[in-house]
Amino acid sequence: xxxxxxxxxxxxxxxxxxxxxxxxxxxxxxxxxxxxxxxxxxxxxxxxxxxxxxxxxxxxxxxxxxxxxxxxxxxxxxxxxxxxxxxxxxxxxxxxxxxxxxxxxxxxxxxxxx
Amino acid sequence: xxxxxxxxxxxxxxxxxxxxxxxxxxxxxxxxxxxxxxxxxxxxxxxxxxxxxxxxxxxxxxxxxxxxxxxxxxxxxxxxxxxxxxxxxxxxxxxxxxxxxxxxxxxxxxxxx
Numbered sequence: 001x002x003x004x005x006x007x008x009x010x011x012x013x014x015x016x017x018x019x020x021x022x023x024x025x026x027x028x029x030x031x032x033x034x035x036x037x038x039x040x041x042x043x044x045x046x047x048x049x050x051x052x053x054x055x056x057x058x059x060x061x062x063x064x065x066x067x068x069x070x071x072x073x074x075x076x077x078x079x080x081x082x083x084x085x086x087x088x089x090x091x092x093x094x095x096x097x098x099x100x101x102x103x104x105x106x107x108x109x110x111x112x113x114x
Numbered sequence: 115x116x117x118x119x120x121x122x123x124x125x126x127x128x129x130x131x132x133x134x135x136x137x138x139x140x141x142x143x144x145x146x147x148x149x150x151x152x153x154x155x156x157x158x159x160x161x162x163x164x165x166x167x168x169x170x171x172x173x174x175x176x177x178x179x180x181x182x183x184x185x186x187x188x189x190x191x192x193x194x195x196x197x198x199x200x201x202x203x204x205x206x207x208x209x210x211x212x213x214x215x216x217x218x219x220x221x222x223x224x225x226x227x
Contacts, residue, residue, distance in 0.1 A: 004156075031213055042202070042219040043157075050213050058214065090156055099144035099164075100206035100213050105156030 002026055004106035006091050012112045013081045021076040021109050023091030030096035032074035033103065034058075034066060036087040043090070049074055050096070081113045120203055120221040128226050133190040135221040137203030138183075144206040146179055146186050147215065151200045160188075160201075165208070193225045 007022040023032065033048040035058075045058030047066040055066045063085060065077045074093075078085060088110050092103040121136045137146070145164045149157040163170045163179045163186065170177045176189040190197055200222050204215040 033214075040219070043217040045214060048214065056212075092157075100215055102147055102159040102162055103157075103215065105158070107156050108154075 006106035023074045025093040029093035033092040120218045124222045126224040137186045142208040
């Protein structure tokens with residue numbers, strides 16, 4: 001099992017460019033999440049999904065879009081990158097349940113927007 | 115918004131010593147989870163404690179939960195250099211059905227050989 005994988009590992013963008021971050025999990029998890037982590041800010045939830053075809057906004061959704069067309073994949077899109085989106089992005093997944101279960105994290109994508 | 119607040123922000127100890135870090139939160143919860151993050155890596159789940167549990171053990175880890183004080187502590191016994199990492203608490207609020215965790219800002223632990 002590869003667990004949670006993220007592509008790419010590192011990317012440099014110019015302001016205004018677009019890109020898509022891919023998250024894939026092979027654990028048949030229902031829930032998937034996109035976070036960003038900035039120094040001193042901890043983890044902030046961008047968007048999440050509780051099942052194939054569903055998405056919901058998190059704490060900091062502006063400037064990002066997501067899609068979950070297949071259960072194993074969760075895509076995060078930046079339509080027009082801004083320097084404020086320079087961050088480390090983590091994807092996580094978990095199985096479903098009544099209470100929020102433990103999350104399994106990918107290795108992260110480092111994004112630098114110039 | 116950040117519900118969990120870890121204390122201290124940073125901790126430096128010698129190998130073999132015990133490390134204790136605390137987490138406080140604001141609302142009632144279903145469970146509280148602790149995670150570890152090594153530098154440059156993703157977070158790894160360590161232990162989950164449910165709201166009706168008071169203490170839980172996993173290897174050298176001991177977690178306590180006091181729901182009356184809305185606080186939890188993580189104790190790492192006989193620390194090793196490999197325990198050097200950031201530790202985060204995350205709470206599952208007992209409000210609604212939204213499947214989101216609320217994260218603290220973390221405690222940075224340095225274990226010196």
